[in-house]
Structures are given as C-alpha cells and as structure tokens.
Amino acid sequence: MRLAELSERSGVAAATIKYYLREGLLPPGDRVTATQADYGTAHLQRLKLVRALIQVGRVPVAAAKDVLAALEDDSLDHHARLGVAVEALPNAPEPDPDDPYAQAARASVDAVIDGLGWQYGGSDPRGSSGAYLTLLAAVTALARLGYPCGAEELAPYARAAAQTAVTDLDLVERYESPAEQVEAAVALTVLYEPVLLSLRRLAQAQESARRFVRP
Amino acid sequence: MRLAELSERSGVAAATIKYYLREGLLPPGDRVTATQADYGTAHLQRLKLVRALIQVGRVPVAAAKDVLAALEDDSLDHHARLGVAVEALPNAPEPDPDDPYAQAARASVDAVIDGLGWQYGGSDPRGSSGAYLTLLAAVTALARLGYPCGAEELAPYARAAAQTAVTDLDLVERYESPAEQVEAAVALTVLYEPVLLSLRRLAQAQESARRFVRP
DNA sequence: GATGGTTAGATAGTGACACTCTCCAAGGAA
DNA sequence: TTCCTTGGAGAGTGTCACTATCTAACCATC
Numbered sequence: 100m101r102l103a104e105l106s107e108r109s110g111v112a113a114a115t116i117k118y119y120l121r122e123g124l125l126p127p128g129d130r131v132t133a134t135q136a137d138y139g140t141a142h143l144q145r146l147k148l149v150r151a152l153i154q155v156g157r158v159p160v161a162a163a164k165d166v167l168a169a170l171e172d173d174s175l176d177h178h179a180r181l182g183v184a185v186e187a188l189p190n191a192p193e194p195d196p197d198d199p200y201a202q203a204a205r206a207s208v209d210a211v212i213d214g215l216g217w218q219y220g221g222s223d224p225r226g227s228s229g230a231y232l233t234l235l236a237a238v239t240a241l242a243r244l245g246y247p248c249g250a251e252e253l254a255p256y257a258r259a260a261a262q263t264a265v266t267d268l269d270l271v272e273r274y275e276s277p278a279e280q281v282e283a284a285v286a287l288t289v290l291y292e293p294v295l296l297s298l299r300r301l302a303q304a305q306e307s308a309r310r311f312v313r314p
Numbered sequence: 315m316r317l318a319e320l321s322e323r324s325g326v327a328a329a330t331i332k333y334y335l336r337e338g339l340l341p342p343g344d345r346v347t348a349t350q351a352d353y354g355t356a357h358l359q360r361l362k363l364v365r366a367l368i369q370v371g372r373v374p375v376a377a378a379k380d381v382l383a384a385l386e387d388d389s390l391d392h393h394a395r396l397g398v399a400v401e402a403l404p405n406a407p408e409p410d411p412d413d414p415y416a417q418a419a420r421a422s423v424d425a426v427i428d429g430l431g432w433q434y435g436g437s438d439p440r441g442s443s444g445a446y447l448t449l450l451a452a453v454t455a456l457a458r459l460g461y462p463c464g465a466e467e468l469a470p471y472a473r474a475a476a477q478t479a480v481t482d483l484d485l486v487e488r489y490e491s492p493a494e495q496v497e498a499a500v501a502l503t504v505l506y507e508p509v510l511l512s513l514r515r516l517a518q519a520q521e522s523a524r525r526f527v528r529p
Numbered sequence: 530g531a532t533g534g535t536t537a538g539a540t541a542g543t544g545a546c547a548c549t550c551t552c553c554a555a556g557g558a559a
Numbered sequence: 560t561t562c563c564t565t566g567g568a569g570a571g572t573g574t575c576a577c578t579a580t581c582t583a584a585c586c587a588t589c
Contacts, residue, residue: 102566114549117567134555134565147459153547155455160547178526185515217520228519234512240370241505244362246498247485248509255481256506257513259474264517266470268525270462283461288518290456291471294463295514296507297449298472300400302479303503304443305432310483311393317536329578332538349537349584368576375576 102128105138109146116146123164124149148286156289162189170281177277184285190229191236204238210250211257263295317343320353324361331361338379339364363501371504377404385496392492399500405444406451419453425465426472478510 106113119125125145128136145167152158152166165187169180194201212225219225226232241248270287274280321328334340340360343351360382367373367381380402384395409416427440434440441447456463485502489495 101564103564112549113565115547118548120566121568128566130566132556132565134567135557136566151455151459155452176526178522181522181526182519185518212516217516218523228516230512230515230519233508234516237370237505237508237512240366241501241509244366244501244505246501246505247488252485253509253513256478256510257517259478259481260510260513260517261520263471263474263514264521266474267514267518268521270467272525273462284518284522286456286459286461288515290452290459290461292511293448293452294456294468295471295475295510297445297452298468298475299478299482299507299510300445300503301427301432301440301443301449302472302475303400303482303499304397304445305476306479306483307393307396307499308433310487311391311396327578328536330576333577336538343537345537347536347585349535350586351537 100138100143102136102138105142105146109143109150111146111150119146119149119160122160124160124167148282151286151290155293158289159189162187166285170278170285177281180281181284184281185288186229188229188289191233193232194235194239198239200242201235201239204235204242204248207248207250207253208234208238211253214250214254215257215261267291315353317351317353320357320361323358324365326361326365334361334364337375339375339382363497366501366505370508373504374404377402381500385493385500392496395496396499399496400503401444403444403504406448408447409450409454413454415457416450416454419450419457419463422463422465422468423449423453426468429465429469430472430476482506 100108102113102116105111106116109116116125120127125142128138128142130136149163149167152163153160158166166184169175169184169187172180172183175183194204196202208231209225238248238253267284267287271280271284274283315323317328317331320326321331324331331340335342340357343353343357345351364378364382367378368375373381381399384390384399384402387395387398390398409419411417423446424440453463453468482499482502486495486499489498
C-alpha cells in the first residue's frame with residue numbers, strides 16, 4: 100500500500116508517518132520508483148505499536164526507537180532481548196552518592212529486594228537496572244518529603260508487583276514464537292502501565308469511599 | 315526567610331521559584347517591603363511537594379496547580395477533596411462512541427469493575443472519573459493492537475490494584491489531621507506510581523529469568 | 530549620603546520535544 | 560500536455576518547563 104493508505108488505515112497523519120520513517124521508527128517501504136514506495140501489513144502493525152508506545156505509554160520517540168531496535172536484535176537470546184528493550188525506556192539517573200536520603204532509600208530498596216529473595220546475576224547486577232535507579236529516585240523523593248518509605252512500607256507494594264509480573268509473563272507465554280513474545284512483552288509492559296495506574300486510582304476511590312463516607 | 319534561602323534549602327533554583335510563584339503553585343510570601351518578601355517552613359514544604367509532583371510524578375505544572383488548589387478547598391469534605399485532587403491529574407479524553415474497540419474496552423472494564431463489586435454513587439458515576447477514561451483509552455489501544463484485554467485478563471490486575479489501594483489508605487490513615495491526610499493521599503498516589511512501576515519491572519525481570527534462563 | 534550588593538517582580542528568551550508545513554522533482558492519470 | 564499525487568528533506572510550529580535579563584526598590588557599609 101502507499102503511504103496515504105497506510106495513513107488512512109492507521110489513523111496517523113501522513114506527515115507524522117514520514118517523520119517516523121525519518122527517525123527510524125518505521126523501516127522504509129519497498130521502493131517501487133524513485134518517488135513511490137510500498138508498505139505492507141507489517142508496517143501497519145509496527146506503526147500501531149509505535150503510536151501506542153508514544154501516545155499511551157508516553158515513551159519518547161528516541162527511546163521508542165531503541166526499544167524497537169532491541170526487538171529485532173537477533174544476536175540476543177530471549178531473556179536478554181526483553182531486558183534490553185525494557186532498559187531502553189526512560190529511567191532516572193544515578194543518584195548523588197553523598198545524599199543521605201538517597202543512601203537511606205538504597206538501604207530500604209535493597210532490604211525489600213533481598214526480603215523477597217530476588218537474585219541478580221553477575222551480568223545483571225541491580226545497579227545496572229534502570230528500573231532500580233528509577234525506584235531509588237522515587238523513594239528518595241518520598242523520603243525527602245517526609246513520607247514513610249522504609250522496607251516495611253515498600254514490601255506490600257513489592258508483593259503486589261511480583262503478582263503482577265506473574266500475570267504479565269503468563270500473558271507473554273500465550274504467544275508461541277519468540278518474536279511475538281518479545282513484542283508482546285514490550286507492549287504489555289508499557290501499555291499496561293496506564294491500566295495499572297488507572298485501576299489503582301479507581302480502587303483508591305472505592306477504598307476511600309468505604310472508609311470515609313458514612314452511607 | 316528570603317527567596318534566596320528558600321532556594322538554597324530546597325535545592326530549587328531561585329528563578330524556578332519565581333516561576334512557581336507566578337504560576338500560583340506557591341502562595342506569595344509575606345511582603346516586608348515593596349521589594350522583599352518573607353517565606354516560612356510551609357512554603358518550603360509546599361515547594362518540595364511541588365517539585366516532587368512535577369519531577370517525580372511528571373505532573374504538568376498546570377495540573378499541579380489544580381491539585382494544590384483542591385488540597386486547600388475547605389468547602390469539600392475529606393473524601394470529596396481527595397477525589398477532586400486526584401481528578402485534577404491529567405487523564406485521557408472521552409473516547410469516540412462509534413469506535414468498536416472503545417465499545418469493547420468499555421464492556422471489559424465495566425465487567426471487571428462490577429465483578430469486583432465496586433460501586434458508584436449518584437454524584438460519582440464511573441463515567442465522570444478521569445481514571446476510568448484513562449483506563450478505557452489504554453484498554454482500547456491494547457485491543458487495537460490485537461493484545462488480549464478482556465475482563466479475564468484485566469481481573470488479576472484489578473485485584474492487585476485493590477490490594478495496593480488498601481495499603482495506600484492504610485498509609486494515609488497514619489496521619490491524624492485531615493489536612494495532612496489529604497496531602498499524604500495526593501503525594502502517595504502520585505509519588506508511589508513510579509515506585510509501583512519500577513517494582514513491576516524489577517519483578518518482571520526476576521520472573522523472566524526464572525522462566526527463560528536455564529541455570 | 531554615596532555606593533555596592535540584594536531582592537521581588539516582569540518580560541523575553543531557551544532548549545527539548547513531537548510533530549507539521551512547505552517545497553521539490555518524479556510519476557501516474559485524464 | 561496538463562494536473563494531481565507521491566516520497567523525501569528541511570524548516571517551521573506549538574507547547575512546556577524553565578531561565579536569563581532587566582528594573583526599581585531596598586539594605587548595609589563606608
């Protein structure tokens with residue numbers, strides 16, 4: 100199909116598709132002539148994923164490009180490809196090692212991780228994980244505001260996260276081919292985030308009503 | 315204290331504080347003379363909250379202003395104030411009623427909500443909740459990508475969210491005064507979001523290693 | 530009582546980001 | 560032949576969260 104048809108079928112403006120092509124988020128179409136190219140259903144599928152990552156998952160364009168590149172890196176095994184794709188998502192920077200709040204946050208976080216028996220291998224230390232750094236930054240900010248976020252407070256959330264991860268991987272394992280699994284893992288990781296947060300807010304409203312509203 | 319001291323104690327650039335004052339995120343200081351104002355510890359606390367909302371919670375400045383305004387609206391009761399504050403956070407718009415994906419998403423979401431027995435009162439219908447709309451948008455995007463997100467898939471996530479909400483409200487109820495509780499609710503809702511998402515990604519990495527990596 | 534350094538407040542500018550517009554030459558259709 | 564469309568490239572747009580500059584007033588010091 101032509102770019103115009105790709106635009107119509109995906110609902111994405113033609114100029115935006117050109118921009119994604121330029122940025123390398125979409126592979127170029129098959130060049131038919133010097134001024135025309137042909138796009139297939141794989142392009143349509145990829146375009147939908149890109150849109151969902153950017154608009155629903157709020158992933159920056161540059162990060163989305165890295166994520167998609169990891170999806171197609173055949174030199175990695177399954178687990179590693181998942182890791183690389185998720186690692187390409189935006190994360191917090193390394194904290195200031197002299198900040199006492201950051202030190203306390205690290206202690207709490209490590210206690211929770213160890214308490215749940217989570218293990219890190221030699222090639223995959225916890226410090227190299229972007230999620231770990233993002234977690235440190237958030238806990239540091241909470242501590243600085245004076246909110247409780249020691250290991251006792253974090254543990255229930257970590258247990259809920261562990262449950263969620265089991266559900267996530269069950270969904271991923273429904274797919275048969277490794278390629279589908281990796282794409283599903285990225286899509287489900289990123290696109291379920293607003294789902295989880297919205298469900299939490301709805302649940303909070305229920306719980307708040309249950310506790311604070313006299314019927 | 316002077317603006318310069320407020321800046322030093324909070325770690326926020328003086329120009330940024332001026333910007334927040336201009337935007338109404340911080341109340342003005344007590345004017346001492348025509349060119350000097352005095353700020354107290356309440357300003358410092360508020361400034362830290364603003365920073366955390368914007369930088370950790372990624373709340374837009376305009377939304378943060380609305381959230382803070384709701385914190386101080388004495389005309390509302392406790393539960394309503396929580397609702398208004400959380401509702402001021404950014405949410406997805408109303409979906410296109412003709413979109414079949416959106417219709418299917420609404421059916422799934424409603425089934426999950428009803429399945430958990432969540433109730434909505436007359437003054438608080440589910441359709442008026444921003445979290446509900448954001449949830450619909452995310453589920454619609456997943457469905458459009460071809461990922462499973464029926465009631466069966468969403469239910470485990472909703473149960474995890476319900477658990478999380480109980481933990482959240484337990485933390486909120488540690489505070490004694492209503493004012494502290496409302497501020498804590500906002501801070502914990504927004505600032506625990508990156509905590510939850512980071513913990514989920516760490517848990518996913520563990521679960522992925524457990525399933526896919528042969529020791 | 531001149532002087533140098535701050536201060537609050539206003540205005541304009543910056544850089545990042547995600548598009549979006551405009552133009553161009555080459556194809557294809559009427 | 561004429562007109563419209565296409566893919567591609569560069570420049571422009573709007574938004575957002577700051578940030579730099581300026582100005583008049585103020586305070587402390589000499």
